[in-house]
Amino acid sequence: MRKLNTSDVFALARVVRASGIRDELRPLIKRAAESDAPVEDVGIEGLLTVMEALAEHKAERAIYDVLAGPFEMSADDVAAMPLDILAIQLKTLAEENQLKRFFGYVSSILGKN
Secondary structure, eight states, rough: OOOOOOOOOHEEEHHHHTTTTTHHHHHHHHHHHSSOOOOOHHHHHHHHHHHHHHHHHHOOOHHHHHHHHTTSOOOHHTTTTHHHHHHHHHHHHHTTTHHHHHHHHHHHHTTHH
């Protein structure tokens, strides 16, 4: 697995914009940034919210494309990944990229709008 880079942030931003899930993500990102809980604990609710919103907006494929980069595999491989492996991969991604700190930064930006 590789670390997230700038292109991953922009790819995710395009998914958020295209799917219209910004308002759903705002409270989750704020909670992740402010909570003392590990990011993966907050992430379960967040992941379910994102999955629900993306399914509604038919953006499922876009999230596979986003995860394919850091997971270093094809989008099709991400789509076919067993859920227990996906959970492990997402936890590793969160830990290796200090997503809690990143959410704090994003939360401050979202709070300004």
